Amino acid sequence: MHELIQTIINGLTTGFLYALIALGYTMVYGVLKLLNFAHGDVYMIGAYIGYFVIQWFGGPQHLSIPVPLLVAIMFLIAGLGCGALGVGIERFAYRPLRDAPRIAPLITALGVSFILENSVLLLFGGFTKSYNTESFISPTAGIHIDGAVIDPVQITIFVVSLLMMWGLTVIVDRTTLGKSMRAVASDREAAEMLGIKVDRVISYTFFIGSAMAGVAGVMSGLAFNQISATIGFLAGLKAFTAAVVGGIGSIPGAMIGGLFIGLCEAFASTYISTKYTDLIVFGILIVTMLVRPTGIFGRPALQKV
């Protein structure tokens, strides 16, 4: 029983991170029909921002501020920083190609991904950097359930992720910006004719999606301690899989897809073998594409005649 509960906790921890990254994929796809493969690297930048915030406040062993305040500042700065980065990427890399064939921004996205990854490598070196979370948040503290443990970082991940998902749902469903996003996603040209400032809506979309990835990056650093320039690639692929499985373009789909992939990974690692985790996850992607290409929550595109 303990093993099952701990596996679920492990899976949800990773799943929430995938879900937050997948939301950015799905939002951008929704408004631009673009697979932003640089999104995983925005998550990586968020993790680095969090690392430097810890150093700024004295380093993990000599923090000059209380831990909850530090974590809040890390989330805030990583969110704002990555949000701004996302807006910048859209403005300079994707907007000039908006009317180009769809392959052009896709290739550009891959190029942006490599530029971000290698820029970090050049700037901060190849050494894995460690948050040393255990120095300021005890790994042995937390809630014990039948021998399984949810540590304080995992609790933070669960709570903050749920709050962000709820916040995003409120923005999309109940605000003018959300309505504009849905309008642009539905028909960009018609939205423009109705007076919606499409460029601005797209910028906001990139900002929100990238900010969530940035916060996920900080969570990743806190939970898994080690960060490097390459962590975004695989996380991005997994989140992309989550978005596709959930139904790309669907916000609830990205959330459920992320949790589903995280749990699949954890169960595969615990009960089958860690060797086959990637095989199983990407196998799910292929099966989804074959059986239900629109994903769990996706809807088939209408043919306009």
Next chain:
Amino acid sequence: MKVRLILAAAALTALVAAGCGSSSSSSSSSSGSSSAAAAGSSSGSSGKSCKATIAIEGPFTGPVAQVGLEQLHFAQLAVADDNKANGTNVNLVQDDTQLTPSLATQKTQSILSSGAVAAVGPAGSQEVEAVGPLFGRAGMAFITGSATLPALTTDGKNPTFFRVVPNDNIQGPQDANYVIKHLHPKAVLVIDDDEAYSQGLAKTMIPIFQKAGVKVDHETINGTDTGATLANAINSLVTSKLNPDETVTMLPWQAAANAQQFGLAAQQQHKKTILFGTDGTNSPSQFKIPGSYVSNFGPDISQSSNPLDKQIVAGVAKYGPYGSFGVPTYAATDVEMRAIAAVCKSGQTPSRSNVLAQIKKTNIAPSGTPMGVTIAFKSNGDLTGQPGYLFKISSSGKYQTIPNT
């Protein structure tokens, strides 16, 4: 205006991309040239006319870039030190292989078509397997500071291959015997990371444990995973495979940070085990779970009083923390540099064949190399002596050298 903006962005992109790609076949600066001449070397025999190029292959980008960059920095320092000490003018070119056999093959072909007379690296055993026959056909010596798979020197496929580190047939049994003799486990968990290096070590340890009556649970993780995916796998392994009987967990891994992650996951889930890492996990800044052991093929020179060791420590200080891969790479580069100097001293122009012949004659005293043992090669390219070092991590996270027998 828009066009200009696009052009400016494209130019910037090209500039960054060029910078990123510069690791391929780019010329090395003489880093560390301010440091004093290498101890025990002859000097000024050949003058600036002794010109040659050597190459270094390593993973300078990608998931194990920290290993490759460490090797690169130590090799650059060795080139600078030896050039100064021997009066040679050897240039070091670098080729990024990302620890990938296919990329290593491409880079080797490019090295072979250049004027390089010898190579340092590649880092991984799987890469040596791929490029050994190519170097062999070209008659070009290559010396690794980290590829330890025993078959590399026994299968006859790599006639120009040398290594300055012991092979896994030495290290794996040495580690397993130490665990049996000093830690007395009922059962051990051995986890390899699915790479040739890790599997090779696991393969040599397991029979020794079994012969001693120790129960072995052998697991594998995907060593190429990163971040959240890797952490999920490690957490799951700790959850499902780490049993109370398994008081020792062998981690023959290439990434020290992953071993640290495993230790933290065990702490978080209140599971007690003694971690035993191999050379890949030797990194005082990254793997510091108290009570753990780390074996290594190179010594810890950070506190050494040997003048050469002090000089190296000072020379690489600007690059920040380093692990176990730098010192052997310095030694490997030093062997090639000395061979080139000896060729020049004999009045010849360095070529692949005469440098290879000279490397075969290498005999460096322990005081003249940071490895601290005699550097001389058997006919198959292995060292005549087989060094091995063991460290225990103290409660404050410091590595303390302990006897490995």
